[in-house]
Amino acid sequence: MTDAAGLAGALARDLDAAFPELVTTYQDRMYATALRLTRAPSDAEDVTQEALVRAYRALGGYAPDRIRSLQLRAWLWxxxxNLVRNRARTRSRRPHDTALGGVEPAAGADPAGDAVAVVAVTNALGALRPVEREVLVLRYVADLPLDEVSDTLGIPLGTVKSHVHRSLARLRTILGEETR
Amino acid sequence: MSQDLETTEGALRGLRTEAPPSLAGRVLTETGLVDAWTTVRGPGGDLFIAHNPEGVSCVAPVGSLGEFADVHASRTGRRLGVEQELAARQATALRRVLATGRPGSLRIDLRGLTGFQRAVLAKTAEIPPGELRPYAWVAREIGNAGAVRAVGSALNRNPVPVVLPCHRVGRSDGSVGDYAFGRHMKRDLLRAEGTDPDTVDELARRGIRFIGSDTTLVYCHPTCRHARRITAAHRVEFRSAPAAAAAGYRSCKTCRPVAAA
Known part of the structure; x- marks a missing residue:
């Protein structure tokens, strides 16, 4: 895995040469994030593609110094x-669209044996408040450090930490009840 | 049975997954960093076409995807991504280009080319189908009469041959000359537009640069549409512009003959 600061430096030097590296470095975790938040593979794919294309266009308008000093992951996420939230908002204005309510089968990349567990955890996440769900997905699925979760969501670090503790406990309770 | 927090963290990490394999290719195509490709039927055989959201970025009359990948990389500095058809509007525009020999409304991606290269290609696109102009003509027309060699190398690196018709530019002695994809290809393309390359070369070999009409007293490049209309009885051959001027002829306002031999 390329470190984010090194990648930001490479992007500042030569955006077009380094951008494919950004895509291959982050596409899996970005897609997984989008998938667990939207719960629909086709939405997750669209949103991830759009986020990366927007990132490229935005970087094209930034001066090299600005790119070099970016918190690359927090910026990308x-x-x-934002795109995930916008999509959810659009969906909720169209009540006949079931994509957000219904649970689609887990993505094909999951090993068959994990599928049941994945569905259970995804359902449990669905029972949390949106902000709790985002915090947990960014922390554990996207693997962002706590300070970057804080930067991404615009929530103070202390609040992120308490969200993580409380939401983990709630998730444990929900999962525990299900398996009892 | 209760799970501790670490197990819950583990369950969340279990939600990580991989992006679909086509995602990176689509992102890089959409950003223009990688071009999609397709093939179409052209005047001299199949054409490989590279494209991205900015337009058609590379065209080559070559026999295989491997050869095309090399041409594409050397012309654009980018790589080829997935096979993908042109958007409907572009596909229609390209069919029209191939049928009419004029660039029309086709969007062409010439990013990465210098202003000089663009000027050369834009001027070349003004040469009507079936007509041939010398490198020196292009150089003078773009206001850079001394840059004949540079015009030649710009045309040799044309990323969209056939579409921007570098096959309509020949040597300054009037002959058909070379082509990045082989002399035969150039001659085939000219023949498909109704120009006989052997006749063109024969005239050049005899040292004839211009054709005039003794009824209008105008002289032209031999393939100019006005020169083609001159009947045998009124056809006058010239070896140079000064010779034509000395005989009392003026230059054609359509094909604008070059003075340089």
């Missing part, structure tokens, strides 16, 4: 989470 901010774009992604």
């Amino acid at each position: 901010t774009i992604l989470v």
Whole structure:
């Protein structure tokens, strides 16, 4: 895995040469983030593609110094989470669209043995408040450090930490009840 | 049975997954960093076409995808991504280009080319189908009469041959000359437009640069549409522009003959 600061430096030097590296470095975790938040593979794919294309266009308009000093991951995930939220908002205005309510089968990349567990955890996440769900997905699925979760969501670090503790406990309770 | 927090964290990590394999290719195509490709039937055989949201970025009359990948990389500096048809509007525009020999409304991606290269290609696109102009003509027309060699190398690196018709530019002695994809290809393309390359070369070999009409007292490049209309009885051959001027002829306002031999 390329480190984010090194990648930001490479992007600042030569955007077009380094951008494919950004895509291959982050596409899996961005897609997984979008998938667990939208719960629909086709939405997750669209949103991830759009986030990366927007990122490229935005970087094209930034001066090299600005690119070099970017918190690359928090910046990328901010774009992604905003697109996910916008999509959810659009969907909720169209009540006949079931994509957000219904649970689609887990993505094909999951090993068959994990599918049941994945569905259970996804359902449990669905029972949390949106902000709790976002915090947990960014922390554990996207694997962002706590300070970057804080930057991405615009929530103070202390609040992120308490969200993580409380939401983990709630998730444990929900999952525990289900398996009892 | 209760799970501890670490197990719950583990369950969340279990939600990680991989992006679909086509995602990166689509992102890089959409950003223009990688071009999609397709093939179409052209005047001299199949054409490979590279494209991205900015337009058609590379065209080559070559026999295989491997050869095309090399041409594409050397012309654009980018790589080829997935096979993908042109958008409907572009596909229609391209069919019209191939049928009419004029670029029309086709969107062409010439990013990465210098202003000089663009000027050369834009001027070349003004040469009507079936007509041939010398490199020196292009150089003078773009206001850079001394840059004949540079015009030649710009045309040799044309990323969209056939579409922007570098096959309509020949040597300054009037002959058909070379082509990045082989002399035969150039001659085939000219023949498909109704120009006989052997006749063109024969005239050049005899040292004839211009054709005039003794009824209008106008002289032209031999393939100019006005020169083609001159009947044998009124056809006058010239070896140079000064010779034509000395005989009392003026240059054609359509094909604008070059003075340089």
